[in-house]
Amino acid sequence: MSILESVGKVFNLSLIYATFRASTPLIYAALCAAITQQANILNIGTEGIMLVGAFSAVAVSYFTGSWILGVLVAMCMGALISMIMAVGHIKYNSEICAIGMGINLFAIAITKFLLQTIFNTNGVFASPDIVPIPRIHIGIFDKIGVLNSLFNDWCFTEWFVIIFIFLLQFVFYKTVWGLRLRAVGQLPQAAQTAGIKVNKIKYQAMLISGMIGGLAGAHLSLGYSAQFVENMTNSRGFMGVAAMYFGGANPILTSIGCLLFGFSDSVGARLQAYGYPAQFVLMMPYIVTVIVLAVSMYIKLSSSKKRQSSLVNN
């Protein structure tokens, strides 16, 4: 009986929104990685781009009192950071993992430095002057209990991410630019022969990826919370990259992967109330991510092997 009761407390209607809420930053991060992956660039710097975005969003929102400006500046800063990576990787042949990790370390260090010099604090910067991204309250839903608990008071960027997933899906698979992007990723030589400017497409992909990453950071610091914490991304960028692998850089499948990680995160957060050690709860999303990633890659590999062997038999 008591077990059933507690299961009911963990798995109830509000878990759906909790899952979505925890997943949204991951989805943005994963989409940031997906767009460059389509051009065959592994964007390990997602984490760093997000962190810089998160910081600039909070800083701009604090000084100007406008969350729109904060989000826009965060997107620009994300684009700037990703362009550093793009120039290093495309023009100067940097190994993408190496420069990506460099960017991540740089982001942690520079945000810490700026936190100390601009705001004179260590660790956490929170202030009532930070204007968060508004939550959308739909009056009609108030009376309908289910809809109220499910859909009311979502953050603006949480609604936007749903549109954005389908937008990217459309861009990747239904537009000329998307076709070119995927062509560049799959076989650059062939793309070049077909008259596509490979490097131009790669730069464009990195630029857009940087803007999405900046948005991811802005959502994390202004939508998900209303503060900046040192290293607040906390490997979310890497989880996004893992989800991207899970979904094979397909926006919809990738987002499903993110929901899975978000689900384990929010279930874990509820289990903590039932006396499970905090560390086990905290490490759960990471373990789930690794296992899901391994299983999905295993399935992908064995299905491609099957396809190859059937080709030989035919």
Added chain:
Amino acid sequence: MKKSIQGIIKILLILILSLSVGAIFILAIGENPLVAYTALIKGAFGTKLGLGTTIAGFTPLLLTSIAFAVAAQAGAFNVGVEGEVILGGITAAYIGINWGFLPVPALYIACFLGAMIVAGLWAFIPAYLRAYYNVSEVCVTILMNTVALYIGSYLVSGPMSAGTANPQSDPVLVTLPKIMKPSAANVGLFIAIIIVVLVVFMIYKTKWGYKIRAVGQNPFNADYVGISSKKVFINAMILSGMLGGIAGCIEVLGVHGYYLDNFAKDLGTNGMLSALIVRSDMLFTPFIAFFIAVLKSGAMAMQQSTNVPKSIVDTVSAVFIIIATMEFVIEFRKRSKLNKMAKGGNK
């Protein structure tokens, strides 16, 4: 020989470049970069305590940087050294506390062996996933670092807790003697140097090391000539993990004398940083590791005597990597040489 001199010149150029980027940041907050950098050098070398702290910081970095470089020789990007340090440390602490029935010399060996085995097994997981299922080792190792951190944190605040307010374990029965009191520098330095020399020798002078380098350069070619690239890859990752484990063991037995939660913070990252700057060249990596250790230990003194926060040091070293990964310095030199040749031809 000429090539290595060119390499040194390149590193020095990048060093100057990234220090000047740091100087711009320091100027921007209204401080004098020269004063700040002098304070940093003084802090790292000026006093016996400072020098000892630098050496104590250098010891684990030497091992973690070589750990990253070994994996890189086989083409792996092992970000998981930090997790391996943590698990090596907690294993060494467990054996050092509970296996008192062993005679003293055997207990030392047990601590080191235990740390190596556990850390090696931990590194085996991402290596196996990468080799057989093509799962990105970067992603897996980063996520596993967090898992390792929480495992250590759980053990030290639960089953292995000493019951103090700070999450830490009971003191271990055997410790490595300190060499420069009152600093934390200890005999571990010599152990680390011996191990690193052995590993570098193995990589460059033995058949086993040759296989690793062959797989790193071209796994398909290696498979073609009869080297199993997957097995060699896994071996290199395990060796890398073991080196991380040794670093953890030395930290626990030498520096702290007990397992302290979060003791490995940034050890793996800074090791990776040192190796990345020289593109995992194993001969140069130790020198960069030393340089990074100097920066880290001097940073505190700099922060105390000037108004420059020590995070500037992390910024400078990150800029160092970003520039170092690019090939433009070499290209620039080549181009100027070509220009010279072209001019000479015209005459």
